[in-house]
Amino acid sequence: MSHLLEETHFGQLTEALVAAFEALIGPEHVLTPGRLDDDEYARYGQDHTEDFVFRPDVVLRPANAEQISGIMRLCHEHRLPVTPRGAGTGLSGGALPIHHGVVLSTERLNKILQIDERNLQATVEPGVVNETFQNAVKEVGLFYPPDPASKGSCSLGGNLAHSSGGPKAVKYGTTKDYVLNLEVVLPNGDIIWTAANTLKNSTGYNLTQLMVGSEGTLGIITKVVFRLLPYPQQNILMLVPFRQEAQAAEAVAAVFRAGIIPSGMEFMEREAIAWSSDYLKIPLTLPEDIRAHLLIELDGNDLDQLYKEAEQVYAVLESYDVGEILLADNATQKDELWKIRRNIGNSVRYNSVYKEEDTVVPRAELPTLLKGVKEIGVRYGFKSVCYGHAGDGNLHVNIIRGELTDEQWNVGLRQPITEIFELCVKLGGTISGEHGIGLVQKGYIGIALKEANLNLMRGIKQVFDPHGILNPGKIF
Amino acid sequence: MSHLLEETHFGQLTEALVAAFEALIGPEHVLTPGRLDDDEYARYGQDHTEDFVFRPDVVLRPANAEQISGIMRLCHEHRLPVTPRGAGTGLSGGALPIHHGVVLSTERLNKILQIDERNLQATVEPGVVNETFQNAVKEVGLFYPPDPASKGSCSLGGNLAHSSGGPKAVKYGTTKDYVLNLEVVLPNGDIIWTAANTLKNSTGYNLTQLMVGSEGTLGIITKVVFRLLPYPQQNILMLVPFRQEAQAAEAVAAVFRAGIIPSGMEFMEREAIAWSSDYLKIPLTLPEDIRAHLLIELDGNDLDQLYKEAEQVYAVLESYDVGEILLADNATQKDELWKIRRNIGNSVRYNSVYKEEDTVVPRAELPTLLKGVKEIGVRYGFKSVCYGHAGDGNLHVNIIRGELTDEQWNVGLRQPITEIFELCVKLGGTISGEHGIGLVQKGYIGIALKEANLNLMRGIKQVFDPHGILNPGKIF
Numbered sequence: 001m002s003h004l005l006e007e008t009h010f011g012q013l014t015e016a017l018v019a020a021f022e023a024l025i026g027p028e029h030v031l032t033p034g035r036l037d038d039d040e041y042a043r044y045g046q047d048h049t050e051d052f053v054f055r056p057d058v059v060l061r062p063a064n065a066e067q068i069s070g071i072m073r074l075c076h077e078h079r080l081p082v083t084p085r086g087a088g089t090g091l092s093g094g095a096l097p098i099h100h101g102v103v104l105s106t107e108r109l110n111k112i113l114q115i116d117e118r119n120l121q122a123t124v125e126p127g128v129v130n131e132t133f134q135n136a137v138k139e140v141g142l143f144y145p146p147d148p149a150s151k152g153s154c155s156l157g158g159n160l161a162h163s164s165g166g167p168k169a170v171k172y173g174t175t176k177d178y179v180l181n182l183e184v185v186l187p188n189g190d191i192i193w194t195a196a197n198t199l200k201n202s203t204g205y206n207l208t209q210l211m212v213g214s215e216g217t218l219g220i221i222t223k224v225v226f227r228l229l230p231y232p233q234q235n236i237l238m239l240v241p242f243r244q245e246a247q248a249a250e251a252v253a254a255v256f257r258a259g260i261i262p263s264g265m266e267f268m269e270r271e272a273i274a275w276s277s278d279y280l281k282i283p284l285t286l287p288e289d290i291r292a293h294l295l296i297e298l299d300g301n302d303l304d305q306l307y308k309e310a311e312q313v314y315a316v317l318e319s320y321d322v323g324e325i326l327l328a329d330n331a332t333q334k335d336e337l338w339k340i341r342r343n344i345g346n347s348v349r350y351n352s353v354y355k356e357e358d359t360v361v362p363r364a365e366l367p368t369l370l371k372g373v374k375e376i377g378v379r380y381g382f383k384s385v386c387y388g389h390a391g392d393g394n395l396h397v398n399i400i401r402g403e404l405t406d407e408q409w410n411v412g413l414r415q416p417i418t419e420i421f422e423l424c425v426k427l428g429g430t431i432s433g434e435h436g437i438g439l440v441q442k443g444y445i446g447i448a449l450k451e452a453n454l455n456l457m458r459g460i461k462q463v464f465d466p467h468g469i470l471n472p473g474k475i476f
Numbered sequence: 477m478s479h480l481l482e483e484t485h486f487g488q489l490t491e492a493l494v495a496a497f498e499a500l501i502g503p504e505h506v507l508t509p510g511r512l513d514d515d516e517y518a519r520y521g522q523d524h525t526e527d528f529v530f531r532p533d534v535v536l537r538p539a540n541a542e543q544i545s546g547i548m549r550l551c552h553e554h555r556l557p558v559t560p561r562g563a564g565t566g567l568s569g570g571a572l573p574i575h576h577g578v579v580l581s582t583e584r585l586n587k588i589l590q591i592d593e594r595n596l597q598a599t600v601e602p603g604v605v606n607e608t609f610q611n612a613v614k615e616v617g618l619f620y621p622p623d624p625a626s627k628g629s630c631s632l633g634g635n636l637a638h639s640s641g642g643p644k645a646v647k648y649g650t651t652k653d654y655v656l657n658l659e660v661v662l663p664n665g666d667i668i669w670t671a672a673n674t675l676k677n678s679t680g681y682n683l684t685q686l687m688v689g690s691e692g693t694l695g696i697i698t699k700v701v702f703r704l705l706p707y708p709q710q711n712i713l714m715l716v717p718f719r720q721e722a723q724a725a726e727a728v729a730a731v732f733r734a735g736i737i738p739s740g741m742e743f744m745e746r747e748a749i750a751w752s753s754d755y756l757k758i759p760l761t762l763p764e765d766i767r768a769h770l771l772i773e774l775d776g777n778d779l780d781q782l783y784k785e786a787e788q789v790y791a792v793l794e795s796y797d798v799g800e801i802l803l804a805d806n807a808t809q810k811d812e813l814w815k816i817r818r819n820i821g822n823s824v825r826y827n828s829v830y831k832e833e834d835t836v837v838p839r840a841e842l843p844t845l846l847k848g849v850k851e852i853g854v855r856y857g858f859k860s861v862c863y864g865h866a867g868d869g870n871l872h873v874n875i876i877r878g879e880l881t882d883e884q885w886n887v888g889l890r891q892p893i894t895e896i897f898e899l900c901v902k903l904g905g906t907i908s909g910e911h912g913i914g915l916v917q918k919g920y921i922g923i924a925l926k927e928a929n930l931n932l933m934r935g936i937k938q939v940f941d942p943h944g945i946l947n948p949g950k951i952f
Contacts, residue, residue: 118729118840141735162678174676176685177653190928196906198836199868200650202638202689203906203913203924204951205933209652209685213678230735253594259617259706259777301735305781360674364594392675430672430679437679448679452666457681459939463932475680 011079056103065222073189086158092438126157145172162436170391183223241323249367264297265391272387279347360433394433487555541698549665562634568914602633621648638912639689646867659699717799725843740773741867748863755823836909870909
C-alpha cells in the first residue's frame with residue numbers, strides 16, 4: 001500500500017500521551033491493542049472500502065466537544081495524526097487511519113439533543129445513526145430526508161463528512177441542504193460554531209458548507225443543527241422494467257421534463273436487482289428480456305394528487321419499451337422494494353470484493369455514461385454491476401473482483417477507472433457524487449480538478465490544520 | 477468616513493496601467509473621470525446603501541473571463557485595489573470602491589449562454605439581470621426561484637455575492653441552492669471552475685459555496701451553471717390583515733407546523749404597506765385597527781390541491797385576531813400585491829435616507845425580535861419600518877433618518893444597532909440573512925462571529941488573495 005502513503009513526519013504515541021488521554025476521557029475510553037479483543041480492535045482500522053485494514057496506535061472514545069478539544073490540543077502539540085471515525089460505513093476509505101496514530105471515534109456522541117418543533121429544527125450529535133434520527137423526528141411529524149442506503153448503520157457525522165445523499169436527494173437534496181450550523185473542534189483544539197440557526201445567512205464566508213464534504217480533514221463536528229420539513233403523508237412507489245438499459249436511463253430525464261419531481265428515481269441494472277433479491281431471499285419475477293429497472297417514488301400530502309402525477313409518469317413511459325409496471329399496493333411491498341434497492345451494495349459485497357466508483361453526470365448524460373462504462377469493461381475484461389440515483393445522474397459502478405489477480409486488481413484497473421472518470425468529466429460530471437474521495441479516489445482527483453483548484457484546497461487545509469494532523473493522506 | 481477605512485498600502489493607477497487596460501479591453505471600455513459625464517461616473521462609486529459615494533480611479537468594463545484574467549494579473553502585480561460591481565443595487569455597500577482604484581463592472585458579461593432543457597440547467601454570465609433570466613427560463617417551462625425585491629434591476633452576479641434570497645426562498649431556498657458550478661477568475665488571474673455541472677458533488681472542498689456569499693472578496697465570477705426546476709403552473713395569493721404585529725409574526729410558525737410550506741410568507745407592518753401603496757399610487761383599504769399583514773402565496777401544479785391547502789391555512793389563521801382576508805382573484809391583483817411588497821424599500825428611500833438592517837432569526841423567534849426592535853427604537857428615539865421574509869425569520873429593519881442629526885445618524889445609532897444584533901444572536905440568529913456584511917455591517921461582525929471564525933475567514937482570504945487587492949475593506 002506504500003504508493004498510497006505520503007512522506008510525513010508525525011510524532012509518536014508515547015506512554016505519557018496515553019496517560020494524558022486517560023486523564024482527559026477516562027481509561028476505559030482509551031483503547032490500545034492489548035485492551036480489546038484483536039478482531040474488535042482491527043475493526044477500528046477498517047470501513048466498508050474494499051478489504052483495507054490499517055491498525056491505529058490508539059482508539060479514543062471521547063464524550064463531548066470539550067474532551068475532543070483537549071485531545072486535539074495534545075495531538076496538535078505532539079504532531080500526532082488523528083483520524084475521525086463515525087460508524088465506519090464509508091466507501092472511499094475516509095475513516096481508515098492510514099498513518100496509524102489516533103482513531104477518534106464519535107460513537108459516544110450519540111444523543112439527539114433537541115427537536116425544536118416550533119422552528120422545524122433539531123440539534124444532534126454526530127454519532128447518531130441516520131435512521132434513528134429520521135425515526136425520532138418522524139414521531140413528531142417531521143422529516144429529515146437524506147437517506148443513504150446504509151441509513152440503518154451509518155452515522156450523521158459520516159453523512160456530513162461526505163455530504164451523503166440517498167434516494168430522496170433527487171427531490172430533497174443531500175445532507176448539505178439540511179445543515180444550518182455546526183459545532184466544530186478545530187485541529188488546534190478551538191471550538192467554534194460555523195454559522196447561526198437560521199435558514200438564511202449572509203454573514204461572512206460559508207464555513208458550514210466548507211466543513212460539509214471535507215471528509216474530516218478540517219475539523220471534528222461535535223454538534224449539528226439540521227433544518228427539517230413537515231413529513232409528507234402519502235407516497236406511491238412503482239417498479240418499472242425496461243428491455244434496454246439505455247432506455248431506462250433516458251426515461252429519467254423525460255420524467256423531469258414532464259414537470260414531475262419524483263421523491264425517488266433509482267436505476268438498477270438486471271444483475272443489481274437480481275443479486276440483491278437473491279441475497280435477501282425476496283422472490284422477484286424477472287422476465288428474460290428485462291435488462292434494467294427504474295424504481296420511482298412520488299410523495300406528497302394528497303393521494304389523489306399523487307395518482308394524477310403517476311398517470312403523467314405512465315404517459316411518459318409509454319414512449320419506451322417497458323414491461324409490466326408494478327405499482328406497490330401496500331406498505332410491506334414498498335418496504336421490500338426499497339430493501340432490495342438498499343441492499344444491492346451488501347449483495348455485491350457478499351458475492352465478491354469490489355471497488356465502488358461513485359460516478360456522477362448531468363442527469364440526461366446518464367445513458368452515455370452507462371454505455372461508456374460497459375464498453376470500457378468489455379475492453380479491459382472486467383465485470384461491473386451498475387445502479388444508483390438516476391434522478392441525480394449518480395451511477396454507482398461496482399467493479400467485481402471475481403477472478404482478477406492481485407496485479408489486475410491493484411494495478412490493472414487504474415487505466416480503465418481513469419477512463420471512466422475522464423468520461424464523467426467530459427460529460428460535465430465528476431468523480432464522486434456522494435461517497436467522497438478519501439483514500440481510494442485520491443489518485444484520480446486530478447482528472448476532476450485543476451492544479452489551481454487543488455492549490456486553493458491545500459491552502460484552506462493549511463489554514464485549518466497547519467500541522468496536517470487531521471485525517472492525513474485523504475482527498476489530495 | 478475615515479473610521480471605516482483600514483491602513484493599507486496599495487499601488488497607484490498610472491498612465492502606463494491605463495494604457496495596458498486599454499490594450500486589453502479596448503479604450504472605449506476604460507473609463508476615467510474625464511471620459512464620462514460626471515454624474516454617470518459618480519454612479520460607479522455608489523450602490524443602494526444609504527447615500528455613500530466613493531469615486532474610483534478607473535472603471536473597467538471587460539467582456540469575458542480572459543479579459544478579466546488579464547486585468548487581475550496586472551492589478552495583482554501592481555497591488556491595485558479592484559472592486560467588482562454588478563448592477564449596484566446592494567444594500568450593504570459591497571460594491572463601493574472605498575479604496576478607490578479599479579471598479580470592475582460586469583455589465584458587459586450579460587449573456588444567457590445556454591438553457592439546457594434536457595438537464596434542467598442554464599449557463600449564464602453574471603451581468604444578466606435576475607428577472608431577465610427568470611423570464612427566459614420560464615418561456616421554456618422552467619423556474620429559477622430566487623427573486624430579490626430588486627429582481628428587475630439586480631444582477632445574478634450580485635445575487636451570488638450575497639447569496640440573495642427573496643420571497644420564494646422560504647420554499648425554494650436562496651441563490652446558493654441553485655448554483656452547481658462557477659467559473660471564477662482568481663485575484664492572481666487564474667481561471668478555474670469550482671465544481672461540476674452535477675446535482676451532487678463530493679469531490680474535494682466545496683469551493684462553489686465558499687464563493688457564494690463571499691461578496692466579491694475571493695474571486696470574480698464570470699460564468700454560472702444554475703440548476704432549474706419545472707415551472708409550477710398555479711398559485712394562490714392571500715393578504716391577511718392582523719390587529720397585532722406580534723400575532724402576525726406568531727402565525728408564521730403555526731402555518732409551517734400545520735404541514736404547509738408556502739412559496740411566499742411575507743410580513744409587512746402597517747407603515748411598510750401604507751408607504752409602498754402610497755408611493756405606487758395603488759389604492760389599498762387599511763382599516764384603522766390593522767397593524768400588520770402577512771402576504772401568503774401557495775404554489776403547485778394543481779389548483780384544487782392549492783385550494784385545499786388554502787383552507788388549511790385559513791383554519792390556522794382562525795386562532796388569531798385577523799381582519800378580512802383578501803384572496804387575489806386574478807393575475808393583475810396578484811401583480812399589484814407583489815409590487816407593493818417589492819417596493820417597500822423604494823418607498824422608504826423615497827421618504828428618507830435610511831439604514832437597512834437585515835436581521836434573521838429562527839422563524840418562531842420573529843415575534844420576540846420584532847418586539848425587541850421596537851423597544852430599542854423607543855429607548856433610543858428612532859423610527860423603524862419593518863417588513864421581510866417572515867417564513868425565513870428574515871426581518872428587514874429600516875431605520876429612518878428623518879430629522880436625526882449627523883451625530884445621531886453616524887454615531888448615535890451604533891449602540892442601538894449593536895443591541896438589535898445582539899438580540900438576533902441571542903435568539904439563535906445572525907446579523908445578515910441576505911444582504912451581506914459589506915461595508916456598513918463590518919463593524920458589527922464580531923457580534924455574530926468569534927475571533928476564531930474570523931481568523932479562519934482571514935486565512936481563507938489570504939489563500940485566495942495574498943495581496944488583499946480584491947474588494948478590500950469589506951466583511952472583516
